[in-house]
Amino acid sequence: MNDPLVQKFDRDLLDEDRCREWFLLWLYGSSICCPRCGHPLKKQRVPRFFQGKISYCSHCGKKFYPLRGSPFHSSKLDYQELAAILLLWGLGVTPDVIAALLKRQKVAISGAVKKIEALKRMDRCTF
DSSP states (O other): OOOHHHHTOOGGGSOHHHHHHHHHHHHHTTOOBOTTTOOBOOGGGHHHHHTTOOEEOTTTOOEEOTTTTSTTTTOOOOHHHHHHHHHHHHTTOOHHHHHHHHTOOHHHHHHHHHHHHHHHHTTSOOO
């Protein structure tokens, strides 16, 4: 991509907390459910979830992290990188260029893009 703005992109431009909140909102929407029993997370526990902290299901007792049970649970990419991939890929930037911008291997970026594409086909259904 020859766009000079895209070429100057750096993941450090993105605030980590905002990226985590934005990505998790994209991934789950406003309905956060336990990956074990599917019970909705209590309203008072939702902010903790969006802070990336361990959440607790009051229904079954399961403790879980926000990416647990999602296609990104084993990802080595951080929230800044995931948000950047989602944004840049959505703008038409290729995985090759994204990999170069984020200084990551193309295989990691391509894997994330495949997961994003699958979620979009499923209309981001819950896990």
